[in-house]
Amino acid sequence: MGSHRPPAPHRDHPGCPRQAAPAAFVRRHWRWMTAGLGLLLLLLLVLRQPLAELLWPQNSAQQAMAEADAALARGHLSAADGSGARELYEAALAMDPDRPGPRAGLARVAQAALAVAQRETDAGNFPAAHDALRLARELAAPRAAADAVAARLREREIAAAGLEEMWTQADRAYREGRLHGDDESALPLYRRILRLDPAHLGALRGRDDAVAELLQGARSALRGGDLAGAAAAIAVAREFDPGHVDLPDTEARMTEERDAILDLAREELEGGSLEHAARLYGALLAMDAGDGEAREGLVLVGRALARRAERLAAEHRFAEAEATLGQARGLAPDDPALRAVEERIEASRPLHARLGNVRSAAEREQRVRELIAAIAAAEELGELLEPPGSNAYDKLRIAQTISPDDPDVRAASARLLEAAGDCFERELRRNSLGRAGACLDAWAALATDETLLAAARRRLAQRWLAVGDERLAAGELDRAAAALRSARETDPAAPGLAEFSERLRTAFASGG
Structure with missing residues (x-):
């Protein structure tokens, strides 16, 4: 019995595979496929040039070369917007470094720039000539050719400026003694001549002679x-000829004189000649407004005047005390020590007013004895400056007002002075800076040695800066700022204040 193969199913038979599925898919999605093909064609159109530049960079370089040649032909040598021949050749070179054309083009631009510089020089258009010459040098034009154009340009500028007439004016100004002060005086004219002709022998000689006269006057x-x-004359000499042979010696003499005046001012301050010391420090500042030592000296004079005002107030001479305080404010307006003295003088007014009732010798003697006892009691309690009105210092001032020559009063003053100094040193060793500052205030109220007090203030300010540095390192910015304020109030001229202030400002700006 032979094998029987079933007939092949008809394509429309239910069991036949779906041959028509792709066609049905296309019919269902033809709109999306059409849109996708359109988008693809659009992208190809848009990206045609960038893709071409990516795949064939020589095409872009060739186009840049063509544009550069055209710009060079019409004389458009350089432009900030990139349209000049120089910029276009440089762009072509960047795109195709192996192509020799851009380098040759840049050399042609350099030659064209030299030609422009020569042409503008002959036309008297000196700014344009300088611009073109600068372009030629930047593009490595032959040096000899560029130097020749530069020399021609300088000659034409000199001729146009009327150099000989300018020299005549300068020589006349020198002979008349008008060395500086305005544009028509000798030294400014010499400078203008030498800018045009650096080798002008007359101007060189005239400048040397004029500066020598200035330094002799200094x-x-x-x-x-x-x-x-002297400082003004030296500054003018330095401005016009900083290499003059006489300048170093004159400056050295100036430094020696400045140091001698500074020493004299310190002696006058220590000797109590405050007005003379202030004049000397002021003269130093007039010579150099940035002289830190002179400015610090004025602060010390201001503090000494404040102490004088306090003594005047202790003698009931409040009008004189106020006038003296005014002098102190003029010298050290921002010094916290002055404000402390002002506060103490104001607090002492009612105390002194009550002394008007003490009239007879017996009453004065009795009152002094009471005050001496009260001072001793305040000392036992450590109340040198606090509380106001009943502290040892206030009572001492009253006793000095009633009987300044009393031996017990003088002894109490010496004792309180020593106690205040000991208190300062003790609290500074303990690093108790707030209490050390209070002891320093008491010390300053009694002492007369301003140099010693200045050294103590400097030490305390340095301690405050050290505390501030520790707080800053720990990230405690507010506490570091408080330490900075204390240092500045203690000694506004302390070294390191500005540097630490800047570090703190930077830390605050960066958010710690």
């Missing part, structure tokens, strides 16, 4: 004690 001013005049 030395004469120094001998006469006119530091401000």
Whole structure:
């Protein structure tokens, strides 16, 4: 019995595979496929040029070369917007470094720039000539050719500026003694001539002679004690000829004179000649407004005047005390020590007013004895400056007002002075800076040695800065700022204040 193969199913038979499925898919999705093909064609159109540049960069370089050649042909050598021949050749070179054309093009731009510089020089358009010459040098134009154009340009500028007439004016100003002060005086004219012709022998010689006269005048001013005049003359000499042969010696003399005046001012301050010391420090500042030592000296004079005002107030001479305080404010307006003295003088007014009832010798003697006892009691309690009105210092001031020459009063003053100094040193060793500051205030109220007090203030301010540095390192910015304020109030001229303030400002700006 032979094998029987079943007939092949008809394509429309239910069991036949779905041959028509792709066609049905296309019919269902033809709109999406059409949109996708359109988008693909659009992208190809848009990206055609970038893709071409990516795949064939020489095409872009060739286009840049063509545009550069056209720009060079019409004389458009350089432009900030990139449309100049120089920029286009440089762009072509960046795109295709192996192509020789861009380098040759840049060399042609350099030659064209030289030609423009020469043409503008002949036309008297000197700014344009300088611009073109600068472009030629930047593009490595032959040096000899560029130097020749530069020399021609300088000659034409000199001729146009009327150099000989300018030299005549300068020489006349020198002979008339008008060395500086305005544009028509000798030294400014010499400078203008030398900018146009650096080798002008007359201007070189005239400048040297004029500066020598200035420096001779500065030395004469120094001998006469006119530091401000000497400093002004030296500054002018340095401006016009910083390499003059006489300048170093004159500056050295100026430094010596400045140091001598500073020493004299310190002696006057320590000797109590406050007004003379203030004038000397002021002369130093007139010579150099940035002289830190002179400015610090004025602060010390201001503090000494404040102490004088306090003594005047203790003698019931409040009008004189106020006038003296005014002098102190003029010298050290921001010094916290002055404010402390002002507060103490104001607090002492009612205390002194009550002394008007003490009239007879017996009453004064009795009152002094009571005050001496009260001072001793306050000392036992450690109440040197606090509380106001009943502390040892206030009572001492009243006793000094009633009987300044009383031996017990003088002994109490010496005792309180020593106690205040000991208190300061003790609290500073303990690093109790707030209490050390209070002891320093008491010390300052009694002492007369301003140099010693200044050294103590400097030490305390340095301690405050050290505390501030520790707090800053720990990230405690507010506490570091408080330490900085204390240091500045203690000694506004303490070294390191500005540097630490800047570090703290930077830390605050960066958020710690």
